[in-house]
Amino acid sequence: MTDSAAVGHPVAGARQRGLRDGRSRQEWDMSTQVSEEVREALHEGRPVVALESTIIAHGLPRPRNLAVALELEELVRAGGAVPATVAVVDGTARVGLDRAALTRIAEDPAVRKLGHRDLAPALAAGATGATTVSATAWLADAAGIRVFATGGLGGVHRGWTETQDESADLRLLARVGITVVCAGVKSILDVPATLQRLETLGVTVVGYGTEHFPGFYLSSSGEPVDWTLRSPAEVAGVIRAQDRLGGPRAALIVANPVPVAEQLDPALHDRVLAGGLAEAKEKGITGQAVTPFLLEYLTVHTEGASLEANLAAVRGNVRLAASIAGAYGTGAY
Ligand code: PSU
Ligand code: MN
Numbered sequence: 649m650t651d652s653a654a655v656g657h658p659v660a661g662a663r664q665r666g667l668r669d670g671r672s673r674q675e676w677d678m679s680t681q682v683s684e685e686v687r688e689a690l691h692e693g694r695p696v697v698a699l700e701s702t703i704i705a706h707g708l709p710r711p712r713n714l715a716v717a718l719e720l721e722e723l724v725r726a727g728g729a730v731p732a733t734v735a736v737v738d739g740t741a742r743v744g745l746d747r748a749a750l751t752r753i754a755e756d757p758a759v760r761k762l763g764h765r766d767l768a769p770a771l772a773a774g775a776t777g778a779t780t781v782s783a784t785a786w787l788a789d790a791a792g793i794r795v796f797a798t799g800g801l802g803g804v805h806r807g808w809t810e811t812q813d814e815s816a817d818l819r820l821l822a823r824v825g826i827t828v829v830c831a832g833v834k835s836i837l838d839v840p841a842t843l844q845r846l847e848t849l850g851v852t853v854v855g856y857g858t859e860h861f862p863g864f865y866l867s868s869s870g871e872p873v874d875w876t877l878r879s880p881a882e883v884a885g886v887i888r889a890q891d892r893l894g895g896p897r898a899a900l901i902v903a904n905p906v907p908v909a910e911q912l913d914p915a916l917h918d919r920v921l922a923g924g925l926a927e928a929k930e931k932g933i934t935g936q937a938v939t940p941f942l943l944e945y946l947t948v949h950t951e952g953a954s955l956e957a958n959l960a961a962v963r964g965n966v967r968l969a970a971s972i973a974g975a976y977g978t979g980a981y
Contacts, residue, residue: 695973734787780802789824796827800958806925814845827969836925843861867908887972912954
């Protein structure tokens with residue numbers, strides 16, 4: 649069921665004719681393996697939902713991360729879609745992982761964190777790594793997948809005027825026409841600055857059932873959104889409108905709040921986050937390590953409450969993504 653083949657199989661309906669950048673399908677297949685199940689679903693126009701793997705390898709504690717990875721795939725299936733978890737395994741980018749690959753991503757501490765810019769060196773070195781939103785969106789889009797679910801996007805970090813730390817997620821989402829269902833951006837970030845950057849980059853942001861941008865662990869960040877959608881059919885309508893418009897491609901961010909009953913207590917959130925940011929600064933934590941450090945700090949110092957809120961958010965996003973993929977149906981390309 650989850651067997652893969654490296655070359656020579658058609659992917660994604662009309663897109664098998666060639667890629668936007670002029671490479672042949674076969675050239676692309678040499679570097680990227682789409683699992684047989686995902687390939688068939690795309691070929692037949694059945695709904696597929698991409699899932700990232702950094703949340704598994706670097707965003708959640710072991711051994712719970714493997715159980716969550718499997719649960720998220722099950723949730724996609726229960727929603728009538730095929731899951732396509734993305735990662736790089738021994739130098740091959742893979743879209744749709746089998747159980748062995750998923751286990752390795754979850755269990756092996758040597759698994760690297762790969763943003764889009766890390767893909768080429770990872771492939772060349774034969775490395776194994778988990779893909780962030782930027783790398784996942786790129787690979788999933790190239791495979792012809794239109795809907796992607798995650799927890800919270802990366803964005804502009806607090807103190808960005810000093811550190812220049814802005815997640816590569818934003819720039820990449822300005823370049824691929826994928827729909828990302830998320831609980832906003834991680835609340836460890838500078839949320840207003842991130843929303844401003846998304847506006848500048850031309851990335852469409854809609855609130856799902858809310859007039860406020862969600863706050864990842866929190867149901868609301870307090871920031872307003874310009875557009876509110878209230879059903880998977882309405883989201884599918886926007887994706888179809890993107891298709892009709894053409895022009896430069898950019899992502900559609902569907903910001904889906906964690907239910908209020910499952911959010912992290914806001915006062916606890918603010919207090920613990922302040923401690924985490926101070927400790928990160930003290931320890932000189934920078935670059936790719938910042939996000940995993942803060943997520944873990946919050947999990948430890950809220951005694952697991954932030955982890956439960958994070959998981960509730962991701963589960964909700966995965967369910968919604970499956971419904972959107974179903975409502976959108978075929979005819980994307
Ligand atoms: N959502 C979660 N947990 C995570 C992430 C998202 O609930 O760990 C990951 C995503 O892979 C995202 C990355 O792309 O965090 C952002 O990392 P950085 O800030 O270093 O770009
Ligand atoms: Mn960063």
